[in-house]
Amino acid sequence: MSSTYLYIDTTNELTIALLDESFKLRNTILLQDKRTASILHENINSLLDSEGRDFSSVNGVIVNNGPGSYTGIRVGEGVAKILEMDGIKVVSFLEHEAISRLETNGSWVANAFKEEFFVFSWGENVKAEKKLVKQDALEKHLIEPVFSNDQLEIQNKYTNSKKYLLDNLEKVASICINEGIRKEPYYFRNIEDEFKIKKA
Numbered sequence: 001m002s003s004t005y006l007y008i009d010t011t012n013e014l015t016i017a018l019l020d021e022s023f024k025l026r027n028t029i030l031l032q033d034k035r036t037a038s039i040l041h042e043n044i045n046s047l048l049d050s051e052g053r054d055f056s057s058v059n060g061v062i063v064n065n066g067p068g069s070y071t072g073i074r075v076g077e078g079v080a081k082i083l084e085m086d087g088i089k090v091v092s093f094l095e096h097e098a099i100s101r102l103e104t105n106g107s108w109v110a111n112a113f114k115e116e117f118f119v120f121s122w123g124e125n126v127k128a129e130k131k132l133v134k135q136d137a138l139e140k141h142l143i144e145p146v147f148s149n150d151q152l153e154i155q156n157k158y159t160n161s162k163k164y165l166l167d168n169l170e171k172v173a174s175i176c177i178n179e180g181i182r183k184e185p186y187y188f189r190n191i192e193d194e195f196k197i198k199k200a
Contacts, residue, residue: 011068066186
């Protein structure tokens with residue numbers, strides 16, 4: 001049986017996919033469910049079973065490691081570490097950086113909660129930078145084309161970055177595997193700030 005690659009994205013809801021040995025998309029499961037910890041394993045097994053496969057045919061795992069919520073990202077990274085211990089090659093990328101490798105100019109934006117938005121912008125004549133901004137200041141920090149996870153796609157002015165990644169997963173996977181990229185989980189804020197409790 002030919003080898004396959006497993007793609008895992010738990011940064012916002014759940015996307016898992018199987019890619020063939022040339023990184024072409026074979027099969028996908030998309031679930032609008034944020035309880036990824038309770039459904040990830042069963043859906044990975046279901047995806048493999050749908051093609052008569054098991055983990056022995058998985059040649060490598062590609063993980064989207066952020067930005068995103070702390071809990072969601074830890075679920076995907078936790079599975080990745082277990083598979084690494086089993087000897088399966090794991091690579092991982094950051095969503096905004098991956099898209100910036102494929103697009104000359106643009107911005108990636110996501111709802112970072114706490115009344116803030118995470119923005120990463122880049123361009124030929126622009127220094128790439130990431131920042132947290134308030135909604136009323138959001139527009140002035142954006143460079144077209146603008147990509148976002150599906151929390152903002154409803155505004156119909158941004159490209160859904162989850163769909164964009166799936167459409168370009170062959171390129172993203174090829175870059176990650178060939179360059180051996182293994183990015184650590186990236187949250188909207190450092191852990192201390194993420195869990196800081198506001199004083200009354």
